[in-house]
Amino acid sequence: MAYSDKIKEIYQNQLTGIQEAGLFKQERFIHSSQDAEIEVEFPTGSAPKKVINVCANNYLGLSSHPEVIKAAHEGLDTRGYGMSSVRFICGTQDIHRELENKVSEFLGTEDTILFPSCMDANAGVFEAILTSEDIMISDRLVHASIIDGMRLCAAQHDTFKHSDMAHLEKKLQLHADKRLKVVINDGVYSMDGDTAKLDEMAALCEKYDALLFVDESHSSGFIGKTGRGTHEKCGVMGKIDIITTTFGKALGGASGGCVSGRKEIVEMCRQKARPYLFSNTIAPVVVSGVLRVLDILSQSTERRDKLEENTKFWRKGLTEAGFVLKDGDTPIVPVMLFNAKLAQDFSKDLFDLGIYAIGFFFPVVPQGAARIRTQISAGHEMHHLEKALDAFIQVGKKYDILGKTKQEIIEMYGN
Amino acid sequence: MEDMKEIILEYVIEEYCDEENDDVTFDTPLISGGIVDSFSMVSLKRFLENKYKISIPDADASPEAFDTVNKIEVLVKRFQ
Ligand SMILES: Cc1ncc(COP(=O)(O)O)c(C=O)c1O
Numbered sequence: 001m002a003y004s005d006k007i008k009e010i011y012q013n014q015l016t017g018i019q020e021a022g023l024f025k026q027e028r029f030i031h032s033s034q035d036a037e038i039e040v041e042f043p044t045g046s047a048p049k050k051v052i053n054v055c056a057n058n059y060l061g062l063s064s065h066p067e068v069i070k071a072a073h074e075g076l077d078t079r080g081y082g083m084s085s086v087r088f089i090c091g092t093q094d095i096h097r098e099l100e101n102k103v104s105e106f107l108g109t110e111d112t113i114l115f116p117s118c119m120d121a122n123a124g125v126f127e128a129i130l131t132s133e134d135i136m137i138s139d140r141l142v143h144a145s146i147i148d149g150m151r152l153c154a155a156q157h158d159t160f161k162h163s164d165m166a167h168l169e170k171k172l173q174l175h176a177d178k179r180l181k182v183v184i185n186d187g188v189y190s191m192d193g194d195t196a197k198l199d200e201m202a203a204l205c206e207k208y209d210a211l212l213f214v215d216e217s218h219s220s221g222f223i224g225k226t227g228r229g230t231h232e233k234c235g236v237m238g239k240i241d242i243i244t245t246t247f248g249k250a251l252g253g254a255s256g257g258c259v260s261g262r263k264e265i266v267e268m269c270r271q272k273a274r275p276y277l278f279s280n281t282i283a284p285v286v287v288s289g290v291l292r293v294l295d296i297l298s299q300s301t302e303r304r305d306k307l308e309e310n311t312k313f314w315r316k317g318l319t320e321a322g323f324v325l326k327d328g329d330t331p332i333v334p335v336m337l338f339n340a341k342l343a344q345d346f347s348k349d350l351f352d353l354g355i356y357a358i359g360f361f362f363p364v365v366p367q368g369a370a371r372i373r374t375q376i377s378a379g380h381e382m383h384h385l386e387k388a389l390d391a392f393i394q395v396g397k398k399y400d401i402l403g404k405t406k407q408e409i410i411e412m413y414g415n
Numbered sequence: 416m417e418d419m420k421e422i423i424l425e426y427v428i429e430e431y432c433d434e435e436n437d438d439v440t441f442d443t444p445l446i447s448g449g450i451v452d453s454f455s456m457v458s459l460k461r462f463l464e465n466k467y468k469i470s471i472p473d474a475d476a477s478p479e480a481f482d483t484v485n486k487i488e489v490l491v492k493r494f495q
Binding site: 140147150151156157158159161362363366367 | 431433448452454
């Protein structure tokens with residue numbers, strides 16, 4: 001037996017360290033399908049409790065939509081359960097290519113390649129298309145999967161201050177001598193809910209002959225007039241060279257991701273991206289579900305319109321109640337509490353009132369920027385939002401933070 | 416010649432800080448304090464190498480060695 005006491009102790013000590021630092025993550029078991037209302041077992045061992053969910057990425061309420069479930073059943077019946085192969089051996093079905101074409105059409109791009117997840121898309125894309133002569137210039141708040149992808153790539157890298165276009169321009173000038181330059185950012189930032197200045201970025205990229213990359217995981221399906229994403233909202237459709245996105249959030253919420261964009265870049269990924277080459281792609285049942293999701297969204301903007309209305313109601317309600325929010329207009333609405341313990345206590349009190357929303361604190365967000373991140377869905381009905389708002393106000397009153405400024409809250413609770 | 420520490424501090428503030436966190440001093444923990452993330456550290460390394468005409472091996476460019484302006488000065492002098 002190689003798992004000696006000494007080895008065991010090394011891990012036990014590390015786990016204890018994580019626990020003592022208050023960073024130990026615990027799963028909560030949900031006994032229902034994903035929806036506006038879910039049944040949560042919390043604490044573990046207790047009877048499941050019915051709560052309104054305001055922390056899922058289920059922006060369009062499609063995760064358990066009857067039509068999507070029906071399409072998935074049909075996919076299961078006609079294309080089977082698994083492929084038992086990677087794409088380029090015998091793991092590609094007609095529906096995989098059909099989905100790639102549909103995604104290109106939806107995003108307004110030249111071509112698309114599926115990945116097992118968007119984490120995999122981000123992990124694989126940079127290495128497939130860049131060499132040590134190139135430079136990746138990324139926003140400092142990009143998603144962890146992008147950071148991992150950049151770490152796996154031999155290209156040089158640099159960063160710019162979050163959404164600071166003057167700083168980005170300086171970096172583009174500094175690296176003018178590199179073979180290829182890629183500017184890398186998220187379309188909507190998942191922790192703050194703010195939107196990238198893609199129009200300004202596209203102009204800078206044109207000026208300095210740089211490629212533009214954007215991760216649309218928190219935008220695809222609902223940002224922009226017809227839900228195509230941040231590039232639609234910013235009026236730069238067709239100008240983004242590389243888009244990555246996930247099917248694990250608004251677009252049905254199951255799993256899977258893709259790289260979409262310039263034809264040659266997508267082809268390079270097909271030839272070289274390791275998570276594509278060495279891992280099974282999305283299961284047929286999920287592909288069938290996503291195809292239906294894209295049909296639903298292409299036929300009508302009803303769901304994203306409802307999401308916009310719900311978001312307006314929610315932001316207005318919380319603002320009028322006197323909470324400190326992060327500015328923005330996306331369905332990611334962070335309620336700022338600044339102190340980590342306050343965020344945890346607040347979340348627990350909400351749960352007691354039937355509202356499921358999670359506290360985020362360092363190191364997921366910067367020190368002193370603890371918050372409850374709420375996420376609104378087209379699956380929420382007005383009565384859900386009204387009940388959730390009532391609960392927020394009730395707990396806000398308990399901690400006496402309504403109408404208080406950031407400074408005042410920090411004075412009361414620390415940061 | 417300007418003091419090396421002053422020059423480094425000036426760069427750190429310009430490159431990494433905004434109104435919310437510009438009260439950085441010579442011994443403010445930059446990386447462990449969350450002001451500079453380890454991924455963004457690379458521009459600081461590049462700046463030092465260009466400014467002082469040195470080359471810092473990756474093995475020496477650890478987050479610990481870059482954690483304060485004081486420590487960075489020690490590091491730079493080691494490779495001058
Ligand atoms: C911005 C961003 N990119 C990528 C991912 C990863 O997506 P997936 O679940 O498809 O791997 C996430 C999910 O957390 C994300 O928020």
